[in-house]
Amino acid sequence: MFKILIVDDDKNIRYVMKERLELEKYTVITAKDGQEALDILDKTHVDLVIVDIMMPKVDGYEFTEELRTFNQDLPVLMVSAKQLPEDRKKGFISGIDDYMSKPIDSEELLLHIKALLRRANMANEQKIKIGDITIDYNTQTITKGQEVIELPQKEFMLLFKLLSAPNQIFTRIQIMDEIWGFDCDTVTDTVTVHISRLRKKFEGWDEFEIKSIKGLGYKAEIKV
Numbered sequence: 001m002f003k004i005l006i007v008d009d010d011k012n013i014r015y016v017m018k019e020r021l022e023l024e025k026y027t028v029i030t031a032k033d034g035q036e037a038l039d040i041l042d043k044t045h046v047d048l049v050i051v052d053i054m055m056p057k058v059d060g061y062e063f064t065e066e067l068r069t070f071n072q073d074l075p076v077l078m079v080s081a082k083q084l085p086e087d088r089k090k091g092f093i094s095g096i097d098d099y100m101s102k103p104i105d106s107e108e109l110l111l112h113i114k115a116l117l118r119r120a121n122m123a124n125e126q127k128i129k130i131g132d133i134t135i136d137y138n139t140q141t142i143t144k145g146q147e148v149i150e151l152p153q154k155e156f157m158l159l160f161k162l163l164s165a166p167n168q169i170f171t172r173i174q175i176m177d178e179i180w181g182f183d184c185d186t187v188t189d190t191v192t193v194h195i196s197r198l199r200k201k202f203e204g205w206d207e208f209e210i211k212s213i214k215g216l217g218y219k220a221e222i223k224v
Helices: 011-023 034-041 060-067 085-094 106-123 153-163 172-180 189-201
Strands: 003-007 027-031 048-051 076-080 098-101 127-130 133-136 141-144 147-150 208-213 217-222
Touching (some): 003 011, 003 034, 060 085, 076 085, 076 106, 133 153, 153 172, 153 189, 153 217, 172 189, 172 217
Parallel strands (some): 003 027, 048 076
Antiparallel strands (some): 133 141, 141 147, 208 217
């Protein structure tokens, strides 16, 4: 499920938004200012940020500008009582994706969130992001910070398949059919070999884990 970060210095607004979004089955975390939000993003993966403008320490504009120095893709919805065109323009210049004026209609808020997430998914449909890890199908690379790893094609496709559907169990036959093909003569033991290679290459990475499900197959678990 999508994880949303709400950044607002008004605890009542944080509470009401959190309650409403959780009814829609979103996972919600909150921050009372931009600095706390940046600290959260340094440790936690989120799919969308809802941010106010007027906050102590780091306001919404400053938060968004700082966010864009290390993450260009995370959708940001700015929500503020400020309604002048200049305020909206400043928000978009700082790097936001959408703007809503308070007071907020909860149904309209949900529509904005769904639209932003849909656009983000379309833009990233060939990429999987886990924390600061990016698995790029087009370049067949795995990037973590400044480290770039290239895998043999079958290993990459296997990893991409598992991570594209976290917690879903795939049987060896399913994996063989999709990655090696229906007509391939390779025995299913090769899946076990490729899983072992992936585990060895990514041991020590805390962001994900490939698990064996006895008698069934394999699944990937996201840890961040």
